[in-house]
Amino acid sequence: MTDLAEARRLDDADPLAHFRSRFTWPDGVIYLDGNSLGALPVATPGRVEKVIREEWGIGLIRSWNDADWISMPQRVGSKIAPLIGAEPDEVIAADSVSVNLFKLIAAALAMQPGRTVVLSEPGNFPTDLYMIQGLEGQGLADQKTAAADDLEAALGDDVALLLLTHVHYKSGRMHEMARLTKAAHDVGALVLWDLSHSVGAVEVDLNGCDADFAVGCGYKYLNGGPGAPAFAYVAKRHHDALQQPLSGWMGHAAPFAFSDDYTPAPGVDRLLAGTPHILGLAALEVGVDIAAEIGTAALAEKSRRMSEFFRAVVTEKLPDLELVSPTDPAVRGSQLSFRHEHAYPICQALIARGIIGDFREPDILRFGFAPSYLSFEDVFKAATALAELIERGEWQRPEFSERSKVT
Template sequence: MTPETRVAEFDAADPLAHYRDRFTLPGGVIYLDGNSLGALPKATGPALQQVIAQQWGEGLIRSWNSAGWFEAAGRIGGKIAPLVGADRDEVIACDSTSVNLFKLIAGALAMRPGRRVILSEPGNFPTDLYMIAGLEAQGLATRRLAERHRLTEALDGDVALLMLTHVHYKTGAMHDMAALTRAAHDAGALVLWDLSHSTGALPVDLNGVGADFAVGCGYKYLCGGPGAPAFAFVARRNHDTFQQPLTGWFGHASPFAFSDDYEGAPGIERLQCGTPPVLGLAALEIGVDLIAEIGVHRLYAKSQALSEFFLESLMAHGVELELVSPPQAGKRGSQLSFRTPDAYAICQALIARGVIGDFRAPDVLRLGFAPAYLSFADMAGAARHLAEVLTSGEWQRAEFQERAAVT
């Protein structure tokens, strides 16, 4: 029995199948790029319209109080907290992932006087490394990179902060958070985890592993929309010693006292900086509520099943591509990545067929599995299209067209 003959059986037995109807998905599209931008929840449009027409249009400035705009960042952060194994007063939804990285890196350096080294790995997501570069330019930090199998060896008395992405954006490989956090603490360093490819996709236990800091974005698996606010986590034990380097007025203890002198708000509220983006937060809250309703453990179980079924389907079609994601489902995030010199052209040919994945330079075809709205029929269809693209030579025509367009 081939994988395709079992599609109907698998989809009928899927306890999450009905959630697909809670998302807007265009006809004729198999969307395998939810790890870059999550699909639109159907409830988001009406919710935003209500915020625009009633809260903004009718309530005007009064809605900061009457509609809870002031509390939105903390309220939504509190809803994200259980998804990442944190307490509600340890997470806040604000700013972008990049801005939050800067805050936490700079704050961690201040908590480890005499240490300047930020340890990470080559190939980490660029913005994570770029934020270190900005602090290096100011003479505040020194970047050290070590391959993932040598990270513990690179931890010494100069390291102030170990900063890693839990699930690698390109390969989907997952770090052992508990072991690395413990090793960093043993060396006297703090730990910052980037959860951008983890939050809403797989279980995370920040407090269980003893993490100090974390960031994550709102527009991937949380389906908050393009440019959605990100979030930041600071373990409660660090609240009294962490100093916010971007001392904006919304992080002030009394922002409407309009004092000339900064006094940080207590706890996680100190992580705020400027005026929160109310519309962005409203859209993010819809996605967070929906993912929380489905349940991260159920989502991860389904994503593992989807990815395994996709690999079986590829084998059934005789497709041979180098898998750069870990072959064991439990050691990767909700994606599969394949290495081929023709990755870009293959990706473009798939998109032309309505199978939307993405390309990561120089040679990786990346397919994301967002289980809240994907089906086993999607997996079978995507595998068939990929096989046909490879055997028909369509990818060669797609590559030629792209090269012609850029010459």
């Protein structure tokens, strides 16, 4: 069944339904864009205000010690670790995904003398490819791309690093992490996984897959807020060999010794560079705590059930709408993407109805399913509205064709 009564029955049986009250909601909005920016946890404003008014306003510089600001990158990283199948001392929360990609691509290349090729896939998230190209411009890397189904054949003894996004940002297709990691290791290559569209929504087991490196963002399913700090993972076996290219003072073994010469900190701590972003880390910690409380298995299970329910409703009401994402929920992330030649105005028409999904060039309608706060009723109403406005041609109103700066 794919009617409203069934959606409400599923909500009544949902063990995660009560977590919805832990998030702030504007009236009249159904939010299917948590795969781009997560919702605001109710506790976040109070936590950030405490940091501002008490820890900063009263504690001033003493709060680096008294409020333990100095260890926030390690503390938040250790809380992210179980969400990605890592040990607490293998993850650090710092900087952005782009910066962490640069650090780890450069580090991997330094660990692979005689190899310069970084293999990825065309259509990967742009920053992943741009960071390879930036290192290529410095003469440190050679970019090579192969279609998803041809990656194993493209692995050769010149490949230093395989860099892939676990869940593709546009299609939602999920790579088989264990198989591709092994294939890379079989030819002597290292592997770096971008988990930006995975963490907090699908199950990830980096250590179980013998992964080398990973990065991920804090503002999607972890609900850390716009521009939230990212995180980086380095398998413990690589800690001693890791050479951090951005040798900032916080990555020093003794930053407050103020030595003229750089000595890397032990372990994953050497991935730090500049002073930690305390306000951003405080907000991120709230979202991470909620995800950790729920647990990855429960998040992933609800994600699969919601996306399948949405797919069933859309298939029934819009049988000709082309699904770009895999039909099997076991091989896709927490999203569904559809192709339509008028995807942009359709997306804008949905937003005008209070249903927020997003658009990706050139013709993709993308809907994300954040399991910590979405309901099955939300999903049903969004799919029904999508069908209605397409059937009625509602998207043809001229105001829906005007492009905004951010789409």
